[in-house]
Amino acid sequence: xxxxxxxxxxxxxxxxxxxxxxxxxxxxxxxxxxxxxxxxxxxxxxxxxxxxxxxxxxxxxxxxxxxxxxxxxxxxxxxxxxxxxxxxxxxxxxxxxxxxxxxxxxxxxxxxxxxxxxxxxxxxxxxxxxxxxxxxxxxxxxxxxxxxxxxxxxxxxxxxxxxxxxxxxxxxxxxxxxxxxxxxxxxxxxxxxxxxxxxxxxxxxxxxxxxxxxxxxxxxxxxxxxxxxxxxxxxxxxxxxxxxxxxxxxxxxxxxxxxxxxxxxxxxxxxxxxxxxxxxxxxxxxxxxxxxxxxxxxxxxxxxxxxxxxxxxxxxxxxxxxxxxxxxxxxxxxxxxxxxxxxxxxxxxxxxxxxxxxxxxxx
Amino acid sequence: xxxxxxxxxxxxxxxxxxxxxxxxxxxxxxxxxxxxxxxxxxxxxxxxxxxxxxxxxxxxxxxxxxxxxxxxxxxxxxxxxxxxxxxxxxxxxxxxxxxxxxxxxxxxxxxxxxxxxxxxxxxxxxxxxxxxxxxxxxxxxxxxxxxxxxxxxxxxxxxxxxxxxxxxxxxxxxxxxxxxxxxxxxxxxxxxxxxxxxxxxxxxxxxxxxxxxxxxxxxxxxxxxxxxxxxxxxxxxxxxxxxxxxxxxxxxxxxxxxxxxxxxxxxxxxxxxxxxxxxxxxxxxxxxxxxxxxxxxxxxxxxxxxxxx
Amino acid sequence: xxxxxxxxxxxxxxxxxxxxxxxxxxxxxxxxxxxxxxxxxxxxxxxxxxxxxxxxxxxxxxxxxxxxxxxxxxxxxxxxxxxxxxxxxxxxxxxxxxxxxxxxxxxxxxxxxxxxxxxxxxxxxxxxxxxxxxxxxxxxxxxxxxxxxxxxxxxxxxxxxxxxxxxxxxxxxxxxxxxxxxxxxxxxxxxxxxxxxxxxxxxxxxxxxxxxxxxxxxxxxxxxxxxxxxxxxxxxxxxxxxxxxxxxxxxxxxxxxxxxxxxxxxxxxxxxxxxxxxxxxxx
Numbered sequence: 001x002x003x004x005x006x007x008x009x010x011x012x013x014x015x016x017x018x019x020x021x022x023x024x025x026x027x028x029x030x031x032x033x034x035x036x037x038x039x040x041x042x043x044x045x046x047x048x049x050x051x052x053x054x055x056x057x058x059x060x061x062x063x064x065x066x067x068x069x070x071x072x073x074x075x076x077x078x079x080x081x082x083x084x085x086x087x088x089x090x091x092x093x094x095x096x097x098x099x100x101x102x103x104x105x106x107x108x109x110x111x112x113x114x115x116x117x118x119x120x121x122x123x124x125x126x127x128x129x130x131x132x133x134x135x136x137x138x139x140x141x142x143x144x145x146x147x148x149x150x151x152x153x154x155x156x157x158x159x160x161x162x163x164x165x166x167x168x169x170x171x172x173x174x175x176x177x178x179x180x181x182x183x184x185x186x187x188x189x190x191x192x193x194x195x196x197x198x199x200x201x202x203x204x205x206x207x208x209x210x211x212x213x214x215x216x217x218x219x220x221x222x223x224x225x226x227x228x229x230x231x232x233x234x235x236x237x238x239x240x241x242x243x244x245x246x247x248x249x250x251x252x253x254x255x256x257x258x259x260x261x262x263x264x265x266x267x268x269x270x271x272x273x274x275x276x277x278x279x280x281x282x283x284x285x286x287x288x289x290x291x292x293x294x295x296x297x298x299x300x301x302x303x304x305x306x307x308x309x310x311x312x313x314x315x316x317x318x319x320x321x322x323x324x325x326x327x328x329x330x331x332x333x334x335x336x337x338x339x340x341x342x343x344x345x346x347x348x349x350x351x352x353x354x355x356x357x358x359x360x361x362x363x
Numbered sequence: 364x365x366x367x368x369x370x371x372x373x374x375x376x377x378x379x380x381x382x383x384x385x386x387x388x389x390x391x392x393x394x395x396x397x398x399x400x401x402x403x404x405x406x407x408x409x410x411x412x413x414x415x416x417x418x419x420x421x422x423x424x425x426x427x428x429x430x431x432x433x434x435x436x437x438x439x440x441x442x443x444x445x446x447x448x449x450x451x452x453x454x455x456x457x458x459x460x461x462x463x464x465x466x467x468x469x470x471x472x473x474x475x476x477x478x479x480x481x482x483x484x485x486x487x488x489x490x491x492x493x494x495x496x497x498x499x500x501x502x503x504x505x506x507x508x509x510x511x512x513x514x515x516x517x518x519x520x521x522x523x524x525x526x527x528x529x530x531x532x533x534x535x536x537x538x539x540x541x542x543x544x545x546x547x548x549x550x551x552x553x554x555x556x557x558x559x560x561x562x563x564x565x566x567x568x569x570x571x572x573x574x575x576x577x578x579x580x581x582x583x584x585x586x587x588x589x590x591x592x593x594x595x596x597x598x599x600x601x602x603x604x605x606x607x608x609x610x611x612x613x614x615x616x617x618x619x620x621x622x623x624x625x626x627x628x629x630x631x632x633x634x635x636x637x638x639x640x641x642x643x644x645x646x647x648x649x650x651x652x653x654x655x656x657x658x659x660x661x662x663x664x665x666x667x668x669x670x671x672x
Numbered sequence: 673x674x675x676x677x678x679x680x681x682x683x684x685x686x687x688x689x690x691x692x693x694x695x696x697x698x699x700x701x702x703x704x705x706x707x708x709x710x711x712x713x714x715x716x717x718x719x720x721x722x723x724x725x726x727x728x729x730x731x732x733x734x735x736x737x738x739x740x741x742x743x744x745x746x747x748x749x750x751x752x753x754x755x756x757x758x759x760x761x762x763x764x765x766x767x768x769x770x771x772x773x774x775x776x777x778x779x780x781x782x783x784x785x786x787x788x789x790x791x792x793x794x795x796x797x798x799x800x801x802x803x804x805x806x807x808x809x810x811x812x813x814x815x816x817x818x819x820x821x822x823x824x825x826x827x828x829x830x831x832x833x834x835x836x837x838x839x840x841x842x843x844x845x846x847x848x849x850x851x852x853x854x855x856x857x858x859x860x861x862x863x864x865x866x867x868x869x870x871x872x873x874x875x876x877x878x879x880x881x882x883x884x885x886x887x888x889x890x891x892x893x894x895x896x897x898x899x900x901x902x903x904x905x906x907x908x909x910x911x912x913x914x915x916x917x918x919x920x921x922x923x924x925x926x927x928x929x930x931x932x933x934x935x936x937x938x939x940x941x942x943x944x945x946x947x948x949x950x951x952x953x954x955x
Contacts, residue, residue: 395773409807416802502699546696648800
C-alpha cells in the first residue's frame, strides 16, 4: 500500500528553475511514467521523491506523510539507476543483500529473499559473480533484483533501459511490465523514450522545461493531446504540423495555406469560431493520412509531391511536400509510386487536431 | 597453364628499403638509451659503489681497504644507530596514520560543491609545493625556545604558564618534527584521495542511501573499499619518503638533542659526511635498504591483491 | 548529492575546512610577517607584555636588503633556477621517449623494464648520497652545477616516464596507425602526432619535475661547498646561521623569496600540477 502525492513541487539549482509547480497524485500499485526531452525536470522530480535532492518548495507525501525532511534511507523506497550503480566490490548476492543488511534483517531472511528475487529474474547462476563479470542485460537484472529484495513501498526507475541495446531494451521492457503485474508495487519510471512511456505506463506524465504538460493514460495522450508539444512528442513517426489561417466563409470555418484549403470538421466548427481570422496550427498524424479516393470529400484532401519514399515492409512512409509544409504519411505497402510523383492525400476528419498558434494549446 | 604459373613466380615484389627505426625493437632501444645511461650511471653504479664502500674502511682522503662486514658489526653495537632505527619506524608509523586520517577527512571536505573550491584546493596544496627546507625553517622559528609564537598562543589561551622548550626535549622534539611532517604530507594525501573519491560514481552513494545506509555505513561499505587501491599507492609513496626523510630533522634538530632524533638518513650524513667516515656512513644508508625493500614488496603485494579482487 | 540542513553543513563541513586551511597556511603567513618585522620586534621574548606576534606597525625591508647585500642570495636563486630548469629539460626528454617506448612499443622485456623504472621511482635520494658523492668527485663534477643537473634526473626521469606512460596509454592507437598509413614513419608519427597530443601530460611532468628539483636538498648539501655555487635551500641553511645564531629575519626573507618562483609556476599551472600528481598515484 503506497500512494505518492506531490504538491506544488519546485526545484531551483542556484538560479535555474528546473521543476515548476508540479502537482501529481500517484495511486497505490500504479505504474506512472515521467517522459520528456532531456532537461525537462523529470529526473530531478524523481530524485526529489527519492530524497536525493532537497525540495525548494512544495510537498512530497508518501501515504499521507510529508517526507520532505525524511532522509532517503527512511523513505522505504528502492531505486534502479541509469548506470545501475552496482557496488563494484561486492558480488551479485552482496549487492542484493546490502540494503537488507543495513536494515538489520536476519541472515536466513536475507537468503530467502535473494533466492526468491533471483528466481523471478533468472539470475540464480550469477549470484557469486562481480558486477564487472556481467553483461549489460545481466547488470540490469541485478539492479532490479536489488530493488525487489527490499520489498519497498515504491519503486523508482531512472532511465533504467537507456544503456541497453535496442533489442535487449524491448525484451527488458516486456519483463518490467510482467514484473510490475506480478509484484504490484507503486512505481515511478523516468524515460525520454515515448515508446517506453506508452507501453509501460498506467498513466504518463509529459514534462517540458520543468512544467507538467499533460497527465493521462497513454491513449488519452495519443488521442487528445493537450497541446502541440504533447502531440508532437507522443507517437512515432511524429505528428505533422502545418501553419494555417482560420477563415470564416459564410459561417463555416475553413483553414487555408498555400498548399491546402480544407473545411474544419463539424465537431470542431464551434470551437474554431473564436479563432476566425487568426493563425493556427493543424496537426495530423501520419497514420491518419491515406491516399485519397473518389469517396473522399474534396474539402478534406490536399496534393503533395513525394520527396523520399521509405519502404518499411509493413507500411510505406512518404515524405512529401505540400505547399510550404512538409508532411509524412504512412500508407499501405501495396502502393506503387516513385519519387516526384504527385499524390492526393485524404485526412480522417475525426482525427484532426488544431492548436492555437500563440499558446500552442489544443483548440 | 604453365605460363600462368611462371607469371606468378616472377611477380614483382617491391624492394623494401631497410628502415631500422620502423622495427619496434630498434626504436625502443634508441628511445630508452638516454634513460638507461643516466640511470645506470647515477643509480645502479652508485648502488654497487655503495655496497663496496660499506665493506671497506674508506674515509675522506683515504680509499681504505676491504674489511668485510666490520662496519655493520660496529653498527650493531652502536646505541645511536638503534635509536635512529627505532626513531625511523616510530616517525614513519605515527605520521602515516595521522596523514591518512587527516588527509582523508580533508579530501571528503573538498569533495563537495562550494564556491571557491578551486582556490581552496590550490591553497591547500601549498605546503607540499613549497621547498621543504624553507617551510621547515618557518616551523623551526615557530618552535623557537624563546620567541615561540606557539608558546605565546598557548599562554594567552591559558593552557600553559611556563614556556615549553619544543626542540630541547627528546620526545617533544620528535613530536614537533612529526607535526611538521604531517603538515607537509596531509595535502598530498588529501589531493590524491580527492582524485580517488571523484572516480567513485555518486550514484553508488545514492544507491546506498536508498538502501538504508547511514553516512558512516556508506563510507565504510562503499567509499572506503572503492578508495582502497588509491589509498594503498598513496601510502606506499608516503611511507618510503618518510622512512628516508632527511630535510625535516636536519633543519629542526640536526639529530639532537643528544642524538635523540636521528633517522637513518641524518645519522648516515652525520657519520659519513660530517665525521668523514665514508664507509660507515654508507653502511648506515644501506642498512635502510632491506627495510625499504620489505615495505615495498609487502605493499605492492597488498596493492595487487586489493586491485584484483 | 545527499543534502542536509544548513547548520549541519557548517558544523561538519565548513568549519573543519576553514580550520584545515588556516593551519595549512599559517606557516606561510608567519614567514611573511617575520620577513617584514624589524629585529627589535622579532626578538621579544614570547611572554613579553608588549609582544604582538601577528602584526607589525613598523614594516621594514632591512632583512631583504641584508640578503642581497651581505650574502650571495641572488646568485643562489640563479643557480637553483638554472639547475632546476636544466635537469627538468633533460628528464622530460628522457622520460617522454622512454615513456613512449614502454607504453606503445612491443619489445622483449618491455614489462620488466617498466617495473624496473617503477622501482627506481621508489629509490630515495638518501639511500645513495654517500657513494654518489664519491662518484661525483671521481668525475670531477664536485662543486659545479653539473653535479646536480646530472643527478637530479635520477629521481625525475622515473617519475616523468611513469607519468608519461599513463598519458600515452590513454591516446587511442588508431591515431598513430592512421598517421602511419598516411605516410609517416614510426618516429615521425611519434613526434608529430602522439607527442603533441600528450602536451598536457608533458606540462604536468615538467611542472612537477621543476618543483621537485627546486625542493631537493641533500644532494645539493653534499655536492656543493663554495658559497657562490649553492642553491637557495643550502645557501639559506649554511650562510644565515652562524654557530648557534639564527638570522631569523633574513632566514624567513630567504625562505619567502626562495619559495616565490615555485609558487608562481604552481599558480599558473595548478590544474596541470594536480592532474600530474594524481596521475602519478593512479599507476
